[in-house]
Amino acid sequence: MFAMQKSAINKMILAGILSVSVLSPASTALAQSPEASVRSSILPTGGGAALLDPSDTVFLLLDHQAGLFQTVKDITVAELRSNTVTLAKLATLMKIPVITTASEPNGTNGPLMPEIHEFAPHAVYVARKGEVNAWDNEDFVKTVEATGRKTLIMAGVWTSVCVAFPALDAKLAGYKVYAVMDASGDVSEMANRTTLARLVQGGVIPVTTNAVLSEVHRTWNRPQASEIGKLYGHVSPNYSAVMESYVKAQEVARQSK
Template structure:
């Protein structure tokens, strides 16, 4: 009887412990590389699947999250001097040109650029998170290429833009069919934070949301102000 009780307790403990273990499909600060692709003026001019204001906020949430949680990050541009122009200020505020190795390319698919490919694969992570412009070209290219080389790929769809809603949606559909996991910028940030008891990143996370998180950010600001009274 005693052995049966001990066995039951052991099983319950095992089940309880297993229930607390997060899915390996969840992103965390150490299991992936973020690639920020072609967040540049000329690329943004033609974006029609969402407003530029929303796109910029979502790009900022993504870049800001990577800084808060020290995510291995690759920043890449295309034809910066001859065509596409400077990066969004929301990106360069977190990754200043003066202190960041920004890899400029001629290829639309950054996976085909030797320096970009080396920088991405050199981080040593088998999970990649992509965001940028345009979804149907500069995101589809590396997403499908990385999957072909055995990587798991996530795409931050609301931090990516394209020349039409159809172009963006069809690109996402194509990538999902190939195995890409779509997520959003706020989801990315909150998945990294995951627990509000993580005090070391709590303030930075909520401050980022207050600045770029739209209605949710206003809600956080309201809640913090009301708690004072």
């Protein structure tokens, strides 16, 4: 998988509002989701110009279904679920819209993992009529359009199908599309590698959960810093140890005074 170094840049401007038009029952629900309150800034240094703008971003979590998890071979299911939960928590913390969907949750592919809607209660679920490609479903596309946002962060199972198909279609439709490779899973390492090549050739940007977390984070100088710190412990358990040792060191220092 890929790695991207965490960076803390400068303070982001907290502003903005989620603008939605009512196009379907799902988009009506989306209009009632938390309003976007984080607007990124491009600094005089040029910092941030190439990074995610959270105020223009939607998370699309596609087909994270219990039956499909049993076929995933390129990442452990525990890591896959943990990274997906991290995205859900990040979206809630930073008030980023989330749209979920499944092709046929009552069939062999199984229901969506419940943690997504548990940790992102504002997430909107769009039912499909069996379409393998979410972008083939009119309600799904309209729900994405209703957000008014043009940056799509996609993750799902399988990467080669449920992520790749809508990602490539959305890119052609004019969206900036990211594929979160370690919040997605596929049937083999070969499937993952060939899909990665196809996504890059199609203009889709591959990222990791840690990269998305860090790009949305941008700076420790923000009210959500402590909660964001906890999320790093999800993507890197060793980081939890770093925080624990720091806290303990601070306690010892205070006691020695």
